[in-house]
Amino acid sequence: MRKSALPSLSVRIDLDPEGRIGPGKIRLLEAIASCGSISAAGRAMNMSYKRAWDLVDEINHICNRPAVERQTGGKNGGGAMLTPFGQSLVARYRKIERSAENAARKELQALRADIGVRTKG
Amino acid sequence: MRKSALPSLSVRIDLDPEGRIGPGKIRLLEAIASCGSISAAGRAMNMSYKRAWDLVDEINHICNRPAVERQTGGKNGGGAMLTPFGQSLVARYRKIERSAENAARKELQALRADIGVRTKG
DNA sequence: GATCGTTATATGTATATAAACATAACGTAA
DNA sequence: TTACGTTATGTTTATATACATATAACGATC
Numbered sequence: 001m002r003k004s005a006l007p008s009l010s011v012r013i014d015l016d017p018e019g020r021i022g023p024g025k026i027r028l029l030e031a032i033a034s035c036g037s038i039s040a041a042g043r044a045m046n047m048s049y050k051r052a053w054d055l056v057d058e059i060n061h062i063c064n065r066p067a068v069e070r071q072t073g074g075k076n077g078g079g080a081m082l083t084p085f086g087q088s089l090v091a092r093y094r095k096i097e098r099s100a101e102n103a104a105r106k107e108l109q110a111l112r113a114d115i116g117v118r119t120k121g
Numbered sequence: 122m123r124k125s126a127l128p129s130l131s132v133r134i135d136l137d138p139e140g141r142i143g144p145g146k147i148r149l150l151e152a153i154a155s156c157g158s159i160s161a162a163g164r165a166m167n168m169s170y171k172r173a174w175d176l177v178d179e180i181n182h183i184c185n186r187p188a189v190e191r192q193t194g195g196k197n198g199g200g201a202m203l204t205p206f207g208q209s210l211v212a213r214y215r216k217i218e219r220s221a222e223n224a225a226r227k228e229l230q231a232l233r234a235d236i237g238v239r240t241k242g
Numbered sequence: 243g244a245t246c247g248t249t250a251t252a253t254g255t256a257t258a259t260a261a262a263c264a265t266a267a268c269g270t271a272a
Numbered sequence: 273t274t275a276c277g278t279t280a281t282g283t284t285t286a287t288a289t290a291c292a293t294a295t296a297a298c299g300a301t302c
Contacts, residue, residue: 010133010141011221013229015236020131039278048261053280064236070279073268077277085235092232096225100132103220107213108134114206115136116185160248169291174250191249194298198247249298256291267280272273 007111009104011097019062026093028055029086032068037079056080063089128232130225132218140183147214149176150207153189158200177201184210 012022031041042052060066067086071078082090101108133143152162163173181187188207192199203211 007134007136009217009221010135011225012131012133013128013232014131015128017127037278049279050262050281051260057280071269072279073270074278075270077270078268078279079277080279088235089232092228096130096228099224099228100130100221103224104132104217107217107220111134111210111213114186114209158248170249171251171292172290178250192299193249194300195248196300198300199249199298200247201249243302245302246300247298249296251296252294254291254293256289258289259287261284261286263282263284265280265282268278270276272275 005112007108007115009097009101009108011093011100013093013096015062019058021059021062021089021093023097025055025059026090028052029059029067029082029090032056032080033082033087033090036081037076038068038070041080128229128236130218130222130229132214132221134214134217136183140179142180142183142210142214144218146176146180147211149173150180150188150203150211153177153201154203154208154211157202158197159189159191162201 010023012020014020028041028045028047031044032038035041035044038052038056039049041047042049045052056068056070060068063085065085066083067089068080069083069086070080131144133141135141149162149166149168152165153159156162156165159173159177160170162168163170166173177189177191181189184206186206187204188210189201190204190207191201
């Protein structure tokens with residue numbers, strides 16, 4: 001498998017001075033979407049349930065609307081899924097990320113040439 | 122009118138898994154370039170000299186070559202300036218940042234529209 | 243040699259962040 | 273009712289980060 005070459009970009013969206021959404025929260029949202037629960041997503045990311053829950057809570061508060069809808073109790077104990085807004089948030093982030101990396105590719109290559117390629121391994 | 126309304130982008134360059142360069146370090150480099158010393162740059166950014174020095178040291182180590190050249194002692198007690206590499210690093214970062222914001226503008230506006238309008242339900 | 247403001251370094255103290263652990267509430271199904 | 277796995281919410285501990293303070297070395301200038 002091919003790891004992303006360094007240097008690479010990471011993009012954050014500053015929704016307000018105290019609230020940003022970056023690659024970590026987006027990966028968590030994606031994991032929730034594919035796992036069906038916060039706790040399973042946390043396990044998949046090697047993250048404690050509490051941390052995952054706190055991040056979800058933070059995301060929902062940063063945006064003015066819930067990105068994750070949660071059900072407590074019920075079949076299988078409950079679960080969580082992305083709201084339509086949450087889905088579009090992830091999609092938008094990924095699109096922005098792709099656009100940014102595309103736009104920056106030349107400069108990053110030049111930077112890599114300056115610094116020297118480090119092939120770890 | 123102020124330049125960037127929220128949400129806005131912030132871009133980091135991951136030079137290696139443990140070393141990133143983002144808007145803070147770039148602003149520090151720019152302050153050093155315009156102030157002529159680490160300590161003056163720190164004062165200008167309301168940052169302790171130690172913190173500024175540590176950041177410069179980190180930058181110089183993250184990259185494989187110095188971005189800041191320092192002179193201890195001498196006229197005015199010494200000073201610091203950007204190396205040619207440091208100058209190009211700043212220029213490249215700012216160019217990447219502009220490209221990224223340009224590429225993401227539409228999506229950010231859509232996101233702003235989503236978040237700005239609070240729809241309960 | 244004394245002065246000056248800088249670089250360079252060390253140490254201790256707050257503060258913020260993350261991890262670890264514990265426990266209750268929930269709602270479906272057996 | 274009981275069991276189950278989840279959401280929800282604490283409390284405590286540990287770690288990392290930032291801050292404050294102190295001090296020495298440096299080298300041109302006076």
